[in-house]
Amino acid sequence: MSRYYGTTVDDIFDTMPERFQPQEAKDVDVVVGYECGGEGGGKWRLKVREGAMAVEKVEGDLGPCTATVFAADAETFIGVTLNKIAALDALTSGKLRITGDASLLMNLLPRIFKPYRVPGPAPVTARDIVAGMADRFRPDKAAGVSLKFAYDLTGEGGGRFTVAIADGRCRVTEGLEKDAAVKMTMEASTFVGLMTGTMDATAAFTSGKVRIDGDMGAAAATGRYFDRYVPPDAPRVEELLSLKKVTSIDQRFATGPVMGKWFAGLRERKLLANVCPVCRRTMIHPREVCASCHVRAGEYVELGPEGYVTNYDLVYYASPDPLTGAVRDTPYACAWIMLDGASPEEAFAFEIKKEDLPRLKIGSRVRPVWAEKTVGSFRDLLYFEIID
Amino acid sequence: MTVGVGKKRVAICAVAQLKNDPDLWHTRFQGMLLEILEDLQRQTGFRYGEGGVEQIVSVSDDFLDARTISNNGVQDVLGGQYLAEEKMAQEGLNAIGYANAVILSGHKDVVLIMGHCKESQGESRNLITNCGFDPFYGRAVGLDYLNAAGLQARAYMAKSGLTDDHLARIVARSRQWAAKNPYANARETLPPGKVKASPMLCDPIRQLHAYPVSDGAVGLLLASEERAREYTDRPVWITGFANAMDAFFFGDRDLTSNFALKKAAAKACERAGIRDLKGAADVVEVMDCYAYQQPMWMEGLGFCGDGEGARFIDEGGPGKYRVNLSGGALAGNPMIIAGLYRAVEAALQLKGEAGDHQVPDARCAVAHSTNGPAGQFHSVLILEA
Amino acid sequence: MQKHRKNRNVAIIGIGQTALSSHKEDQNQVEMVAEAVRNALEDAGKTIDDIDCVVHGNMELFEMQFQPDMWHALGCGSYGKEEYRITTGGTVGATLVCASDNLVASGLYDTVLCIGFEKLQEGNTTGGITNMADPLWFRNLQTGALTSTTAMELIQKFGKERVLRAAMKYRIMMDKHAMLNPRAHRRLGLEYDQMETLMETSPQLVGELRLIHMCSQSDGACAMILTSEDRVREGTAKPPVWIRDHETSHREENMSNLYGARKPKSTHRDCAERLFARNGITDPLGYFDVFEMYDPSAFWAVDWLGEFLLLEGDEHLRLLEAGEFDLDGKLPVNPSGGVIASNPIGATAMLRIAEAALQIRGDAGGHQIKKEVRHALASGFGGSLWTVLMILEKEPNW
Structure with a gap:
């Protein structure tokens, strides 16, 4: 098999059923053909009709398609799918070609399929993150602090936990202890999102994804006493931030x-x-x-x-x-x-x-x-x- | 540094200005500039092309116009049809500095300068100047040119002893003179008490300490010494021009030091061969968008000692040195061309065409402008009859 | 026509570029500008203390930074110095060099540093260009700088097959040049045998204008240092490149008169006629050894070669077809790969002059022309078909 960027062309098509979002495809009726040259390539036909989809690997002719994508090789196909290769550059150089209704590929497909992600090791769970809290505890930052707080994390990988800080030590136990100063309730996936930085804390609070029962101030303080959680597979590189802002100043043009x-x-x-x-x-x-x-x-x-x-x-x-x-x-x-x-x-x-x-x-x-x-x-x- | 190579001189042959207005809603930039163009053509009879105007330097800003390449839309009025046109995308007094260099270089002999700005078009000039700060820190903390001036005003008032009372007198005097200038925006007289009663805009700057929102347009015709007489009997000579840049972050600057202005003034005097500007200048036009700036910029130009702004006002400095007899920027000129208006007023004084605010027999005039937050950048122009 | 005059001679003694790419998250605007300035100073063997005046330019609304020279003072080294900010749109990079030439020639400044930059990735470029249009009318119709009207006119004159092939020949030639220039942004490795395929398969943008024909969007900066003849005589780190003369030709904003029943003269031809006449150049094709042309699209490039070089009929097509604009041709065009390969708008036109100057210095590296380069021409493009032309010389020969 030809692997590029950690995956294969086959995997991109094999995961299509689970990435499909039927509610977005209600009035859709299209057939998309894919032809990828070289080793690890092949031909696939995707049909989307009235909220259902089917994808099949095809030998021989693709038959009539609403739009067809041709990629010169597996590297191009995978690279463009993962945004590792700019589609514009691939189109310009001719390594990627599109026939038929191109707007379909740019507008419709990204809506009805969730983006493809390279399969990685099993994702980290909320339970794993909570279990590691004692190791990430910073006694120097919690001097003189005595605080007990609880998490009620619902859904897969969740659980109920109480974290107790006292005398420069941190103890994590399973279950909700009654005398906790504050209890924070959320879905386990939300907790993972907050801890890994993929979800914005303010947005999670304001949108009601996190419920706080008890001392709000104590809840806000919990982060201070621990080192930030770093996923085990995170690459050790400096993070580059960019600031997104739309500047708009109303105008009144004279005629x-x-x-x-x-x-x-x-x-x-x-x-x-x-x-x-x-x-x-x-x-x-x-x-x-x-x-x-x-x-x-x-x-x-x-x-x-x-x-x-x-x-x-x-x-x-x-x-x-x-x-x-x-x-x-x-x-x-x-x-x-x-x-x-x-x-x-x-x-x-x-x-x-x-x-x-x-x-x-x-x-x-x-x-x-x-x-x-x-x-x-x-x-x-x-x-x-x-x-x- | 080689100064005055070739011993050539450049003349301002003619000037034109639009009356500054709080809201020129009834005309486009093209209409505003057309009036300037026709005025200059009436005065000089100039033509475009070989043997006439061969270069245009325009002044405007993409943000203020809300148009990418703001000189594009007005190109037909500027006259850039198969001709060279370049835009000074900073305060317009620098267009005179640049046009002076173009003529001295021998590249072109006759240069037309045209500037325009409508502050009334945008929702708020403070929103625009907020974008003058870096996107990461300055904009986020809400800085704009007004509150930058507020910081500088507080610092300078502490250093110089300038009080709310002084500021009120500066504004009242500006309005007295503006009443004599038909081109000024704010022309109604204003007693100091009323200034002191106006609400705080950005403490210690009160509403009436700040220049009013203004729209306007300006034009000048410049020519080499050999060509000037084709256009005027009363040329005004550009004898010195310089500008200078200070640091950007306020933490890197002493906001009261006039660092850039002192540098620009010294260089302009050196080029003009003037040792004592205070003794030489018959009239001074400074770009005082806020009341505290008039004594502060006068200090930077060397008309009073360091930190003596209050004494300068108390001792009648503005009257003695004939400062801003046009009413100054305080009476209302738009950003980007407020300095260009200063030059127009200075030139009118030297031509003896300043009307009711004319100084008898003026021989030397100074025009000043500033750009960027809290006077980060200053330009000084010295003109002689 | 008046003869060309100059108060004193001016030379380019330092050239600095940043790498050009579509992504520069590793630098903010100030840092990017500073990189170009440092490179230019190093190239000239100068320090920032040797600079009397800084000239800065770009297009404000592309990055949404009002009067960016204030913040950029940090990266430009303009602290405590004189400074101008002069702009003209897409031409701005060339205008900055023209302005710097004027400032030095005036005798007021000995050594001037000019900087053109753009971080297009920080804004919406086609939207930014569309904002150029009159808000009351044409903004509703325009699509940035994408147009195929020139392709249509060429096809009317010379036939579809010939014009499409000429545009593709030009495009592949540019890519071959870009492949030799490690600083170029888009380097695709195209071959002439791909011509037919690309003519059919490259996505259509507007009419016959396909993606393959159009320039890229890039981030990058370019800085140059100019000084007076006296200073040059004191010695320079690299051979000086003399600015002989330059000219600018603008036109009205409204495009209506480009498409009437009677064609107006192009600004390119007008500019070239005026500039060549006052410098006594009667045969530009024979006189110049290299032409760095601001070529935003392949069709414009094909058309403009005829205009800039004052050619008649189909001579420009014949020259192109015969390979005379190739690297080893009669007049090599854009050895750097041109704008089609890299386009940081505010720096683009300055890069044309910089690349032409590098050719004269013999310093262009992999894309250096083999024969000696003594006379170079560089152009800038912007506004509503505005143009700037500059003549560079190895020796002050006028």
Whole structure:
């Protein structure tokens, strides 16, 4: 078998049933083909339909698929799956290829399958962590402290424990002792998360994952008297932290008299340009000054509404909105349109009707389609459509 | 250091400014700058291209405009059509320093400077200046340029004996002069008692100790000595410019030392060949965004001794040295171009075009600006008629 | 046309780069800038005390750091010194060198340090570029710097098959150069026999523009030290590289007039015409020994070669097809691998000048051109098709 990054391609497919999240796949009906070249590779077919899934290793033809992923070798397939190889680099170099509906792979699959993790040694349990507390006790930090606290850890790997600190010693016993100053109740997995640092303590408390009965202050103090728990398999490297923060400052953009006229024109379903008094260029949308002649342009004319396409961008990859994170449906086209009556210098840019994209070409005649109600905004124009 | 190689001089030929306003909601940056452009064209008849303006230095900021490459959207008004344009992305007085160097280098002879800023556009200028601190510590503890100034104000008041009473008098004087300047933002007179009664913004800085939220635009036309007469009969000469940087973390600085300002002033004087700035300057324009800064920056420029800011005010220093006859930054200029406004006012004085606040026969003027938290960076410009 | 004049001559005496990669969690912005500065000082055999003035630039909204030169004072060594922050968008790295050249030539400063940087990973780049667009209108339509309109125009002029092959030839050539440059970010090991496959299989971004054609997003910084002729005569650690002249050409923000019925002159051609005319260069293809071009995508690169070199018709395509822009061709283009391989935006344009200067010094390592390099051209790109061009020389020959 070809192992890369501690695992095999087979294991990624074998674990799919347990990583499947049926509630996310209710209205899904797709077939995804996978073909991985080289040693340790093979072909797999994944079917997801109405909340159920099936994956099978295939000999011969994959048959019709909604999307198909081709990986040059097992190293690429495993590396990309584990984010050890940037998918973008693999796609760029051609070691990874996708045919069919690529957005399915980027958006749908990550939602209906939990991410694959390399199988490791048996995970640490809450019970193991509590059992080691006496060893991690720091008498120097607990001088003069006398405190008894209890854990009620529910679920697999849990249990009930009492920890007693007195006279510079720490004793852990099974069971809940009645005279504990505070009892902390949580799922065993939550306790493991808190102790290994994968869960944020404040969030766990505020979201109610941890219940505290008794002295809140004592509960908060418990961490002080122990060294931090370190998982036995943790690599000894310096941890690199990064700070995540979205900076947002609200703005109120002025339109000014010139853009104001443009928006007012849209409200009346007119495409207004202003005309340079020197070079007669029709500027659309209108601007305060002609960049070539450095003069104000105060005369307005209505252009179009029809025109022809001089160039266009057919976009398959839409960038996320930097503030909302929303991504537009692809493909869409932004076309440059020479409106009737415009001077030869300037075209107008706008989106083309989605249904018309297959027959869009340079030279296509187009006309605007307006929103039912126009209010003087970008959205007054729905799109331009091709005139037959 | 070689100084004045080539013995060339650079002139400010013309200046234009927009009236500072609390909220220019009715116009875009393009509209604001177009007024400046037309004013300068009226004054000088300049043209773009070979034999005219061949280089533009703009002043604006991506954060303040909320636009990546803030000079891009205004390029048509700046005139950068098939021409060189560069943006000074720090306080605009440095655009004059840089344009001066461009002309001295022989690269271009005529340079247009245009700056704009609308503080009213963003929700809060403090949110913006909070982003001027490092993301790990300074931002997290909530520092911004206002409370940085608060820390400096407290330290300087303790050192110099400056009191709430002094600060009130500084603001009242600023408003008296601003009333004579049609371009100032806050022009209504304000008795000291009212200043002292205004609420604390960031102790010891009161609301009326801080400059009001302002929008504005500024333009200047600079030319080499050989070309200046094509544009003006009254050139104003740039004889000295320098700036200097202090440390970033407050723990690394003495907030009351004027370290950077003293360095910048000394270098600017050296370049201008001036030994005693106090004796030479007929008018001074300092960028006093907060009242305590006027005596503090004057101290840094050498108009009074170390820690003597209170005495400077008590002895009528601002009147004696004709400080901020425009009303100063206290009367309201936007960030990024408040220093550029200082230069415009200084140039108007030397041209004899300062209107109701004109000083008779001014020959030498100083314009100052500062940038960054609590005066981390200072620039000093010396102009002569 | 006025002749080129300079108050005094200026040379590049120090070059410092950081490694370029998509992840730099091991450094914060200040530390990254400091690494480039230290490398430049070491290269020049100078200390920070020898620096009179620091020039700093990037694009603020990419990292969301307001006036970053304040915090970066720690890493730039600008404490107690004079400093400018000058920016122009994607061109900024080149603008910083132009500005430093002006500052030294003015006689006001003897030795100037300039720094361009970007930590693109700390922000959303395509979003940041889209924020460039007018918030009232075009922000609703733009997708960063991704466009295939140039590909469309080339295809209209020269035919689809030829243009697609030319773009791929250029792309694979760049990768072959990048493979020789250990500092390059993206090094893919492409071969010319992959051309057909890549033309079909590389994911489509916009129209004919595929992922393979587009530049990367990188973190990195570049610093350079410039000094006056007098100081050069006192001796330098490495051979000086002379800045002969530079020019900038901007244009209005609105793209409307690029796609009308009448084509405007390109800023690249305008800039090259003005710069070459005042320096008496009539045959740029023959004059220059290397061209480091800011090439954000393969189609733009193919088109712009014709514009910068003032070529007519399909001459640029013929030269490309004949291998004349290869490392051993008539005019090698981007021996470093160019922007397609590495793109820390605020440093990218400075890297073009730095790489051109390294070629003149004979100091480029694995991607050094075999024949002697005496005259070099470097370009920057940014804004709405803005351009900066700089001429570097081995000797002050003007």
